[in-house]
Amino acid sequence: MTYTVFGESHGPAIGVVVSGLPSGVLLDIDAIGAEMARRAPGKDRTSTARKEPDVPEILSGVFEGKTTGTPLAAIIRNTDTRSGDYSKLKDLPRPGHGDYAGFVRYAGYNDYRGGGHFSGRLTAPLVFAGAVAKQILAERGITVSSRISMLGGVKDPTDRQVDDIILAARDDGDSVGGCIACAVSGMPAGFGAPDLGENAEGIFAKHLFAVPAVKGVAFGAGFGFASMRGSEANDPFYMDGGAVKTRTNHAGGINGGITNGMPVTFEIVIRPTPSIAQEQQTVSLSRGTDETLVITGRHDPCIVKRAMPVIEAAAALATMELIGI
Numbered sequence: 001m002t003y004t005v006f007g008e009s010h011g012p013a014i015g016v017v018v019s020g021l022p023s024g025v026l027l028d029i030d031a032i033g034a035e036m037a038r039r040a041p042g043k044d045r046t047s048t049a050r051k052e053p054d055v056p057e058i059l060s061g062v063f064e065g066k067t068t069g070t071p072l073a074a075i076i077r078n079t080d081t082r083s084g085d086y087s088k089l090k091d092l093p094r095p096g097h098g099d100y101a102g103f104v105r106y107a108g109y110n111d112y113r114g115g116g117h118f119s120g121r122l123t124a125p126l127v128f129a130g131a132v133a134k135q136i137l138a139e140r141g142i143t144v145s146s147r148i149s150m151l152g153g154v155k156d157p158t159d160r161q162v163d164d165i166i167l168a169a170r171d172d173g174d175s176v177g178g179c180i181a182c183a184v185s186g187m188p189a190g191f192g193a194p195d196l197g198e199n200a201e202g203i204f205a206k207h208l209f210a211v212p213a214v215k216g217v218a219f220g221a222g223f224g225f226a227s228m229r230g231s232e233a234n235d236p237f238y239m240d241g242g243a244v245k246t247r248t249n250h251a252g253g254i255n256g257g258i259t260n261g262m263p264v265t266f267e268i269v270i271r272p273t274p275s276i277a278q279e280q281q282t283v284s285l286s287r288g289t290d291e292t293l294v295i296t297g298r299h300d301p302c303i304v305k306r307a308m309p310v311i312e313a314a315a316a317l318a319t320m321e322l323i324g325i
Contacts, residue, residue: 011078016125022325025067036076036124053079081114093285095282118212122212123313126310131313133316137320146181146309146311152177169302175273180270187263189259190259205217211268216268221252225250277294279292
């Protein structure tokens with residue numbers, strides 16, 4: 001299964017085409033809608049004030065509620081855009097954002113409004129594709145879950161702490177980043193390979209780094225391995241009935257690039273949102289001069305909360321690729 005996300009933040013619609021789906025899968029539209037709602041903007045002061053219903057319109061690939069096996073195409077219309085808020089960004093790239101890199105890569109023809117194709121808005125169709133993948137995986141006993149493992153330097157914050165940290169950054173005209181821990185449970189042993197292109201960790205990383213603002217991925221104990229000895233880091237094997245399991249899971253369910261039957265666990269780090277209300281230093285692309293920039297418009301002071309279903313979607317799509325569905 002492969003997928004392609006298309007569209008721009010302030011275009012008429014964004015969408016995704018999913019190819020290689022098995023036929024005959026009865027889609028739970030309500031479950032897909034619930035996943036979309038988890039990511040949708042405009043719910044409270046911890047997210048952008050942009051309000052989008054994010055209701056996917058399926059154009060092809062589904063007949064009488066079931067997948068046909070042909071490409072599944074869906075769009076999500078953009079209904080609440082204010083392109084004028086971004087007019088200055090055509091010439092003044094935001095520090096930390098994809099504005100300048102995109103300008104160079106596409107010779108200035110990129111859509112800069114709201115970040116264009118670089119916008120986190122493009123994660124909405126990714127969540128749709130991931131919601132479909134989750135349903136297919138659930139039929140095989142595989143589930144995906146996530147939690148906020150760090151926010152603004154606070155480890156395992158409560159929901160109240162999460163909101164307080166985000167609102168404090170917002171009140172300062174600033175933003176905050178964090179980490180999300182994710183687990184893929186029910187993954188059978190034996191999928192992947194040590195080689196480039198088939199390595200289980202590499203497949204997950206490819207999908208995860210395609211999510212905007214993800215700047216790091218660590219499996220199992222991750223960077224904690226640096227302070228461990230082998231006697232601490234190794235996961236002892238034992239027999240559980242007829243199944244081989246490990247008493248700990250520091251390896252994150254993967255050894256030698258191959259799944260070992262334990263949950264695949266990883267943590268990702270999301271950078272603070274680049275669009276902040278404070279004055280920042282930038283350059284004029286047309287004049288070639290140093291300039292200052294104050295960003296206006298509607299932006300998330302933190303995307304970590306809304307990113308959880310996105311990371312789960314990327315993990316579900318990676319799992320589909322890994323196990324060959």
